[in-house]
Amino acid sequence: MTARSTAVPADAAQLTVLTGFLREFGSAVALDAAHVQTFELALEEIFMNIVMHGSQPGSTPLVEVSLQRAAESVTMTVEDNGPEFDPLSLPPPDVTAGLADRPVGGLGVFLVRKMMDTVSYARISGRNQLRMSKRLDG
């Protein structure tokens, strides 16, 4: 098992730092490019949600990202000390709606749920914790 973590303020400019951290982890644990990209997408969606919805006047949450490689899976945990928010409580978008009726938002978390094998949310000690795992078979 290999694990690494890092923390950044919930500021959009920090996403490139997190993506760099993820790619370094990916090469350290010999993750293929397709899996790295799946986690990059999940990281962008979840981190940008925190950036857009987690800040209150005068306070920027701190976001901690942990990556864990086990024999057959990779788990990414994203924690923040912002206001309690469970992204999994959002209703899924209607992916069958036509061009005119398609809502413009709400797709990010939906994509994460579709691309990961398990996604779970917990509120622990004043922190939001979102944990995402993907099996590496196939």
Next chain:
Amino acid sequence: MNLRIEEIGDVSCVAPVGRLDFDAAPGFQEALERVFSGAGKTPAAVIIDGTGLEYVSSAGLRAFLLAARSAQRAGISFALCALQPAVREVFELSGFSRIIPVHADRASALAQAQQGRA
């Protein structure tokens, strides 16, 4: 992200190269709006060639959705082609491949655009 824009008759082919993430999406959408309004004349069709498009997040999907609506309002046919597997997956999971036509390659997208006008 970079954009290569090519005019083929009255069809504009737009080839984005790189990542269409939250950072790149607004600029991409503005660039498409400029293509729709045309420098002098409005194109009959706009094709997005995805050969060099490596990554699309929900912010990128949003740009495609808004662009497709603008194209529809302007009477311009709008389609994608040659998507990389990871990008195609995002289009399929989100159901976007049902609301924006996705062709296997540029030749079939061009053929479809020309047929649409025949």
